[in-house]
Amino acid sequence: MADEQARRIGVEALKALAHPLRVRIFSELTSYGPATASALAGRLGESSGSTSYHLRQLEKHGYVREDPERGNGRDRWWERVPGPIEFGEAAYDSSPGAREAGDLVEREFMDVENQRYADYWRGRAGLPEVWLRAHQTGSAALRLDPAELEELGGKVWALFEEYRGRESAGSRRVDVQFRGFPVVEKEEG
Template sequence: MAEQTRSIGVEALKALAHPLRVRIFSELTTYGPATASALAARLGESSGSTSYHLRQLEKHGYVQEDQERGNARDRWWERVPGPIELSAATFALDPGAREAGDLVERELIDAENQRFADYWASRSGLPDEWLRTTQTGSATFPLTAEELEELGARVWALFDEYRGRSPEGRRRVDLQFRGFPVVDRGGS
């Protein structure tokens, strides 16, 4: 079942555009709910810092308190479910939006690359079934802009078929899909 895409405004994008906030958002997306202390330990930050940034993320609708966990001493946080988007037209209306969007994208790409590097460095400790079924690779072929848009929609629809399944008997898997036009650095 496809989750509802939430459209965010420029102010919410600017609120996310802080390296630690993007890292916190990415951690909660990838690993699930956590406390400020657990996030601090994972990210090499102080719990005061992660607490502050979690409250800012909550204020702008990126994270919420996990009501099923925690107690008076431990407050658990989770990512608000569903994809988020900022329309391209918004970038034209606010010059700061492009800069904020670029920072968020760079940080998310760095986090994706780090997760793959972490997998690669520790793969020898994984069971054979996970090594055998791990998928890596890329493909380059000619497409029109419309075909790329169609391909992206089909891939995301396929992802949605697997989203929301019970975690029982399953392991978190990071699926990364990027579709973009090849830019010739050689100038030809």
């Protein structure tokens, strides 16, 4: 998967994702793997009818697909479409609603990421010490121009891709978050 080209999402697909529950469903399938609408409903505190509807909308726009290996006549399993998805350009499109959709999607992803870290922090006492020692948190204050920030981001994402799909004895799902953004000076904000 490391060599896979990112699939660029257009404005209409971005708008389709721009719903809080759809972002959460997409994120759940990305982090935890295939699930049924009922399982997602239980994890997200929603009705299975609601998660089923939103899964079909995500499927229509190429974010998720039915997992034929797991389904049977009664239960439909859903999985995230593999490979990187990029919607940055669509989020800055000048068409009506594009910027708002991009902002909503980005806010929801930030909320999901922050919640996952808070869940880890609350539950860390139950983890083996080897995982506590492996935990990584940090930040770096750098001085970069826009091209350098974009270059840095490309290198970080390439490194993530090197590790995607690996599994070894003792491995578990790990959430790695990266954010690179210009610091807004007090007088700018």
